Amino acid sequence: MIKLENIRKVYSTGKVDVEALRGVNLHIKKGDFVTVIGPSGSGKSTLMHIMGCLDKPTAGRYQLNGQNIQHLNDNQLSELRNREIGFVFQNFNLLPYASAYENVEMPLLFAGVGGKKRKEKVESILKKVGLADRMDHRPNELSGGQKQRVAIARALVNDPNIILADEPTGNLDSTSGREIMELFVSLWEEGHTIVMITHDPRAKDYTEKVVTIIDGLIES
């Protein structure tokens, strides 16, 4: 499903070039639940951006579902993000003025899913994450855990092949964090592929596979 081969990423900040990834190799198979851990500055966010097609590697090959993403243009990458990838962020990244329903609906709007089908999908997915009674609430009327559930619902709504979660429990208290982790586990059990970046040591207790990244390289 995801195949990273010798991925390098160099950021140029004027005079100095910073090498965030220095040749990462990683295989993630369909149905995997992978945790990527590492200290801050280790390059794990960069890895996530590349896997999420938000950023392109400086060198190396990235295959998503057998498709080489180096050769895709911005529009194609946008479509890929829309269809194949579901993002869950540490700071939720919900649109503040939109209700839970509208936030979850948005990827479907960009995908051009119309009328009834869209409504059914949004409602069923919100029900699934346990927010059937919070659909009309705006983010500031929801608790942290509820916000993250909205974000997960949004990530799931277009039936992506992979869910990328960047510190999903980082802004949550331990109870909510545990609930969110349990939600991820149940999604995994349904067959979803999940890659989670975290530095929360408890998180890895839930997952089958842990990848440690230090200084832009994967330690195995």
Added chain:
Amino acid sequence: MAKKINELMKNLLLTRLFIRELKKERRKIFLTVAGIAWGTLTIILLLSFGQGLATQMLRGQKGLGNNIVILYGGQTSIEYRGLPQGRPVQFFEEDVELLENSIPEIDNIAGEYDAWGAVYKYGDKVVNERCRGVSSVGYEDMRSHFPQAGGRFINENDIKYRRRVVFIGWGLKKDLIGDEDAIGKMVFINNIPFTVIGVMQKKMQMGMYGGPDENVGVIPSSTYKGIFSRNRLSRIIYQVNDIDKSEFVNQQVQRVLARKKQFDPDDNNALHYWDVIKNTKMTRQAFTGITIFLGVIGAMTLIIASVGVANIMYVTVKKRTREIGIKRAIGAKKATIKIQFIIEALLINLSGGFIGASIAYGIIKAVQSIPQEGADFGKNMAMQILANPEFSWTVAISTGTILGIVGLLSGYFPAKRAAAVDPITALHYE
């Protein structure tokens, strides 16, 4: 085909999303729409009032005459063929005939007699006013002496048979006869009975000799000569068929009369021309200039308002950086982001334009409906000139076009910036 329909669906969905999101920004909408509405209001009012002003000025000039030249006899100032200078040049009706026959560019021509202090009497009422004798029915059109309903101007037979009929100005009619119907009434001019055949329609008159036409009585020249025992004309009035030829016709008149009256054709004091056509042309040109000037001011106001829109859109891009990042992350294309900002700017500009145009239209209609007490010359001419704005579709459409263009521009640049937002940076933007 299916793909096209799908695309269309998608765009419709997105447009609805954009409108939904625009509605969340009431404050921005209010300020920018108000700015554009103000700009539109300004440009439309300026142009409409300017247009009205021009029309009224031209109408006012027409009150004196419709493409006419008024010719006065002067005094010779150059010796000519042994004749001394200082000889007065006088007109008689034969001169009118001569000019009419020798200059084909003259459409209408009339000799005019003018008597001051004729005594008008109707019942017990006595009024001292001017009395004019005119030698041609063309005078009606030349000097805008149009009759009110039920009446008529002097006709050929009146002149031919020396009828004692009088056409009176509306002011004289009011002073002499009051509110009654004047047509067919008997009035006395210097104790000679005349029948009133017509009352002049009210008009705006901005140029005059002797006094406004509203207070004058007009009778056939033939009749005039009989009562006032005069055969010397006060002036000759002629109408030129092509307004661009007035200069040429005046030269012809100079030439023809110089030969007849024995004066040097180069003598500039022998005849005096009051070229109303020239005045009209100058007024037209002046108002074209004024219209352009007002249009530019209006367009500037509108452009400033649009710069305001662009500015606020830029601020919005900055404020919405994170939102843009989120949308990009969940699959919005650059074009989608760009279109959103352009649509927002267009909606703001067009709704502002619509509101401004509606208010302008309302103001113009309201001003037009202010009743104007009579059309008496002098008393409220300022009101008449100013309070006649004309709402024209040309103005509305060109304003709309300008709005569309500046709207697109005020959206385009911020939109470009929005589309260029880097999603990764934006996602971590607080």
